[in-house]
Amino acid sequence: MWSLSKIANIIHDWLNSTFNPTIATAIEMLFAGIAVISLFAILGLVLVLMERRVAAWMQIRLGPNRVGPFGLMQSMADTIKLLVKEGLTPDGADKFLFNLAPFIAIIVAMLLMAPIAFAKDFQLWDLNIGVLYLSSVSSIMVISILMAGWSSNNKYSLIGAMRSGAQIVSYELSAGFAILTIIVLTGSLQISEIVQSQSNGWWIFKGHIPAIIAFVIFMIAVTAETNRAPFDLAEAESELTAGFHTEYSGMKFALFFLSEYVNVFIVCAIGATLFLGGWMPLHIGNWQGFNNIMDFIPSSVWFFGKTFFLIFLIMWFRWTFPRLRIDQLLNLEWKYLLPISMFNLLLMTALAILGWYF
């Protein structure tokens, strides 16, 4: 059967036989870069259309269905619109920071693509501290938001950026604790080993109650990290007319917009890897026939299926709940999520020591 790792191996062998190893590595890096950028572009297009369709169906209306069959070309139209818009720089803005901020957002998103396992044996960089790398690089995102808010020379943007900074920094704690809860069970930070350890069942089933609590806390925390509703004060349209990216238009706004959606994809990919088994198919005990059918579906389909399910969950949150006020949001984190996640970690550690998990 075809698989992404086989294609990668074929290309690797062909390159090594044609060129000398250094140039082959350089060309491989070039291919990897192009693949990541094209994945970005495709993800951006698909997620924008998916969001609009999901929102429409929940709001008892049809989504975009005119541009192309079933509205599939809608994203193309949106991209062209954003590209031809005039990119204004406000008068008193700090030009260097203003232009730099969207690029930092995109660079962070690209760096985070590296350790994710998209399919069996298909990872860009399998470093032994994969999870720590993901958690620390995603914190750099807050710098780009603060830069954007400060350099816009606009009161609304500044308020939005300050709120967002406080929010992201707080919710990283809960997300970190939720991740740690699973690491206690796996014993390793390396992504490929985490996925391998779920070969006899996904952690959310094997770790029963503490894993389920950790999953719920993780979903809430990453919704807050990526500035999605119900925690989207930084871009609250009815209050601050777009918050920290008010002054951006054209291509720079497109970069912020894109980086938000790709961030959602990445955190859902992390969630799928840790809790739902990454590219591991669903196996149930000794049901050989069922397991063989599940093995037939390629691993990349499993991975993307799980990730898109989690993305749908995050979109479901957005279109159902109103927004929380800034002090209620921080209240939620420091008084409810953090104590519960710390207690959960303790519980999981106790279970791991006693061996009371599957």
Add this chain to the structure above:
Amino acid sequence: MVEELGRTTEGDLIINVGPQHPATHGVLHLVITLNGETIKNVEPHLGFIHRSIEKMCESLTYRQFIYVTSRMDYLSSHINNHACALCVEKGMQIEIPKRAQVIRVLMDELTRIASHELWWGAMAMDLGAFTPFFHAFRERESINDIMEETCGARLTMNYIVPGGVMQDIHPNFQQRVKTFIQLYKSKIHEYDEMVTGNIIFQNRMKNIGYLSPEDAISFGCTGPTARGSGVSSDIRKIYPYEIYDQIEFDEILETGGDSFSRYLVRIREMQQSIRIIEQLIDNIPEGDFQAKTKAVLKLPKGEFYTRVETARGEFGVYIVSEGGTTPYRIKFRSPGFSNLSVLNHIARGSKLGDLIAIMGTLDLVIPDIDR
């Protein structure tokens, strides 16, 4: 404004909300003085949509000026027209047939439900939940379809003439209203599921914007704004007009005084309106739909005032007549103006996000305030 600015201390931020803003329902300019995230002072600037309606009415006859009031508070347009017609009829001592009275009250209550539906959807949207807006419009569209069939228009109905209504109701009217009542009753629990019971909404509306009953009376607030603080001010009960004294319905009073109480008052008023419609829809008496009046209406010399209960509060029409075919002076007492005046008082000390919730529960329609 200048002396207010003099009271700002070091570190205060002055922000303009509006006139173009997604959350102010119309063109309203608010100048907010913020200290960090807390509001110190809110100053509304009005007049962006002033169209000198009262001056215009001085050159229109008593049949012609009614259509203009539809454009003032466009969400309760029928009730505004009703007030003008009642004032003219009071001046000329015209007796309105029973059938016309019942039709007018039915249309009033349908308009009240439509107005509260739109308020509910817009309020949820201001707080960040975009979905209830579309669900509210589904019900509102049913009401609009009923109006379109009988009156001919969906928003500015202009169905009332002094003496009754312009045309008889359409033969399908009763059937459609009954279908609407069934639809509404099947969907009402969704409002509780999606908004009223939701913990996030409750946290954003409880204990926000407390208005004491004494303040409500001294600022002149009427309608659900005052009833949320326990001040009994339903014109339909206190000074009944048309056939309101012969129908059974409750006046909804809540004693909380905060935004959540005002919210609950409106949700329960919708249910009371359904109750009124159910009592009337099967008992529309036969008869004329319009009383016979002279072709040219002339009010006798004097001053006349009538008040009705719109979806926002007490709407009053005050006509000064010198005996001619056009009024000498008309003054409209708009409910939104008095409700807006209380905004500064109750928004002090709360956060910027709360201001949006407070304005949502005050239910302001700016063309009504600016006339």
Add this chain to the structure above:
Amino acid sequence: MFIKEYINDVYCAVKSLLVGMRRTGYYFTHHKEIITQEYPDNRATLQLPERFKGEVVMPHDSSNEHRCTGCTACEIACPNGTIKVITKFEVNAEGKKKKAIDKLVYHLELCTMCNLCIIACPSDAIKMAQTFEHSVYNRSELTKILNNPGSKIMDGVE
């Protein structure tokens, strides 16, 4: 006890959120609840009620005759000067000079669709049509002459 209240708070909060999510999930999966009408693709089947106030027209019968006597009752009833009646004198069959309608100028851009002209007309000459697509590229197209050229009044209308 504090812990009991805390857990109760969390439980009630999560339950209310899940109830809300179930409602939107219901609408996500039940597509027959969608009420969107796909205009302008549905122009062929779009049916407006007969009382809909679109614009004022003067119906003419098959022999190009209308019912307007030129009494200017509609012009007097209109609140903002939308209708202008231009009359002329013409000689009728018995040789008497009678006032008749020359042109009924109707400014669609000023009309508020209040229906007062229709109920003021004593001979049912004008009525409301159910059109609503009034936008044009040239503003002068909005000033309409309601009586067709070469038409005259029907017999028997007073």
